[in-house]
Each structure stands twice: as C-alpha cells, then as structure tokens.
Amino acid sequence: MQPGRWGAGLARGGVPSQRTSPGPQPTRAQAEMGVTSVGSADEASPLPLALCHPLNATALQRDLEKLFGQHLATEVILKALTGFKSNRNPKKPLTLSLHGWAGTGKNFVSQILAENLHPRGLKSNFVHLFVSTLHFPHEHKTKLYQDQLQKWIHGNVSACASSVFIFDEMDKLHPGVIDAVKPFLDYYEQIDGVSYRKAIFIFLSNAGGDLITKTALDFWRAGRKREDIQLKDLEAVLSVGVFNNKHSGLWRSGLIDRNLIDYFVPFLPLEYKHVKMCVRAEMRARGYVVDEDVVSRVAEEMTYFPKEERVYSDKGCKTVQARLDFY
Numbered sequence: 661m662q663p664g665r666w667g668a669g670l671a672r673g674g675v676p677s678q679r680t681s682p683g684p685q686p687t688r689a690q691a692e693m694g695v696t697s698v699g700s701a702d703e704a705s706p707l708p709l710a711l712c713h714p715l716n717a718t719a720l721q722r723d724l725e726k727l728f729g730q731h732l733a734t735e736v737i738l739k740a741l742t743g744f745k746s747n748r749n750p751k752k753p754l755t756l757s758l759h760g761w762a763g764t765g766k767n768f769v770s771q772i773l774a775e776n777l778h779p780r781g782l783k784s785n786f787v788h789l790f791v792s793t794l795h796f797p798h799e800h801k802t803k804l805y806q807d808q809l810q811k812w813i814h815g816n817v818s819a820c821a822s823s824v825f826i827f828d829e830m831d832k833l834h835p836g837v838i839d840a841v842k843p844f845l846d847y848y849e850q851i852d853g854v855s856y857r858k859a860i861f862i863f864l865s866n867a868g869g870d871l872i873t874k875t876a877l878d879f880w881r882a883g884r885k886r887e888d889i890q891l892k893d894l895e896a897v898l899s900v901g902v903f904n905n906k907h908s909g910l911w912r913s914g915l916i917d918r919n920l921i922d923y924f925v926p927f928l929p930l931e932y933k934h935v936k937m938c939v940r941a942e943m944r945a946r947g948y949v950v951d952e953d954v955v956s957r958v959a960e961e962m963t964y965f966p967k968e969e970r971v972y973s974d975k976g977c978k979t980v981q982a983r984l985d986f987y
C-alpha cells in the first residue's frame with residue numbers, strides 16, 4: 661500500500677484548503693463526492709455531511725467476495741461498516757483493529773473499504789494512510805508525532821467528517837504514539853468545535869497473528885471446519901493478547917482499556933487452496949487465461965507451516981504476484 665499525504669498536509673498546517681475556500685464551483689472534495697455544481701456555500705462551514713459519500717452495502721459485499729478464506733473478517737467488516745454508515749447519529753467514530761499474519765489480506769481489505777467509502781480510495785483526500793516505520797520511525801520523537809497526529813486528524817475531520825485514517829504496521833509503532841488519537845475515538849459530541857463521530861479509524865497489525873494461528877490450528881487438528889471458528893473464539897483473546905504485548909502498538913493502551921476499539925478483526929492464516937485462489941485472481945486481473953498447472957506450481961513454491969503438517973502459507977498470498985512473473 662502506498663503511504664498517504666502526511667507530510668504535504670502538515671506543511672499546509674494540517675488543515676486542508678477546502679474548509680476555507682468553498683465557492684460556487686464545486687471544491688475538489690465535493691467533485692470527488694460526485695457533486696457537479698453547488699450553490700453559494702457558507703464560507704465558514706465545513707463540507708456538509710450530506711455530501712459525504714453514501715455506502716453501497718451490496719457493492720461492498722461484492723467486493724469483499726474477493727477476499728479469500730476470511731469468513732470472520734468479511735462478516736465483521738460488512739456488518740460494522742453498514743451498521744455505522746446507516747446510523748445518522750453515531751455516538752463515536754468507528755474503530756476497527758485488523759490482526760493477522762503477513763499476506764492474509766489486511767491491506768487488501770483496507771483498500772476495498774477505502775474505495776467503498778470514498779470513490780478515489782487510497783488516493784482520496786479523505787483517506788489517510790500512516791505507516792509506522794515511515795511516518796513515526798523515531799522513539800524519541802513520540803511527543804512530536806502525537807502533536808502532529810492530533811493536528812492532522814483535527815484538520816482533516818474539520819474538512820470531511822467521514823475521513824478515514826488507516827494505521828499500518830501498528831506492531832512497529834512505538835508505545836504511546838497511538839494514544840494521541842484516544843480523545844478522537846471517545847464518545848465526545850465535539851472537541852474544539854469538531855465532531856469526530858463520523859470518522860473511521862482502522863489499525864492493521866501482525867500482533868496477535870500467533871494467537872489466531874493457534875486457534876485455527878487447534879480447529880484443524882481437531883478435524884473441525886475453518887468456517888466454524890467464530891468471532892467469540894478470538895476477539896477476547898486478541899484484545900487481551902495485544903494489550904499485554906509490548907510490541908503491538910497497543911501495549912497497555914487506553915484505546916483498549918477504555919473499550920474504544922469497536923471490533924478486533926482476526927485474519928486467519930491462508931491455506932494452500934486459498935493461495936491457489938489468489939493465483940487465479942491475479943491471472944484474471946492480468947487478463948491471462950487461468951492455467952491450472954501454473955496455479956499449482958506457484959502455490960507449491962510457497963512455504964507452509966507448521967513444519968510437519970504444512971497447513972498455512974508463511975507469507976499468505978503476499979508473494980504470489982511476484983512469483984507469477986516467472987511464468
């Protein structure tokens with residue numbers, strides 16, 4: 661996933677221009693929402709909430725079918741998003757914490773969400789991606805990052821109430837940085853004249869991947885179906901595990917003990933058959949005819965764990981695209 665426009669926005673003082681310069685022509689933000697003409701807007705007011713892009717639940721559901729082997733994530737995300745977007749008066753922003761092994765689809769699903777919430781997806785002015793190792797690399801700058809984050813979020817939610825903030829590599833985030841967003845995730849009606857209740861925060865993390873794998877493997881070893889794993893088998897384990905994990909980005913975080921994360925979304929490790937599905941999808945996306953021989957060869961080249969049983973792909977579907985280049 662490509663990083664967002666963090667630096668550029670801050671250089672503008674964190675407050676995007678569309679808040680202060682609406683005119684008779686649609687602003688860039690409004691054009692993005694499909695507005696082709698506007699009346700004389702109130703100069704001082706932020707974008708009307710009504711202009712924010714409505715969610716098409718059917719389209720979201722269809723897009724989520726592209727996510728393989730993740731029955732829990734698909735179900736939770738669909739319910740969470742449709743419920744939140746159909747509520748005209750949410751009491752707090754929606755906060756999702758996505759957990760799982762590498763290459764299981766966390767960034768992929770974030771992209772799907774972004775595109776369903778704002779037509780330009782990750783390229784939208786209203787979708788902001790932060791990558792820990794890129795945007796918050798130095799532990800000694802934690803205070804600075806916290807200040808910048810707060811200014812950035814304030815400025816962008818002022819401009820569009822339904823802004824989306826995605827934090828990738830949460831497990832590499834230095835402890836404490838994320839607590840800067842805590843006030844925005846809480847049940848306040850407004851903070852300094854801005855309501856954050858329509859915003860969406862998404863955290864992505866490998867933390868908890870070991871716990872998810874253990875549960876999946878227990879089911880597999882007991883001969884139970886993967887699809888029988890339920891959210892309740894994992895949600896509590898995940899929130900406690902992440903809270904107690906120093907390298908989760910949410911270690912002892914107020915976000916967890918104040919119950920500000922609405923859903924912990926588990927991404928299960930992917931099996932051989934899912935890797936094959938990814939290879940087929942990639943071939944179709946490239947306009948190739950699906951060749952089952954190539955599909956099997958690519959899937960067999962991947963490494964699987966645990967050593968003896970070889971059930972799950974080490975890298976999920978992550979290197980499928982690169983491997984396909986060899987054929």
Ligand SMILES: Nc1ncnc2c1ncn2[C@@H]1O[C@H](COP(=O)(O)OP(=O)(O)OP(=O)(O)O)[C@@H](O)[C@H]1O
Nearest residue numbers: 726727728761762763764765766767768938977978
């Ligand atoms: N469950 C899945 N269904 C369909 N495609 C997938 C799935 N998981 C991964 N992929 C494919 O593999 C690519 C890499 O996956 P993605 O970046 O979403 O993994 P990730 O879980 O975010 O990994 P990491 O934790 O390493 O960032 C995706 O762009 C997508 O093409």
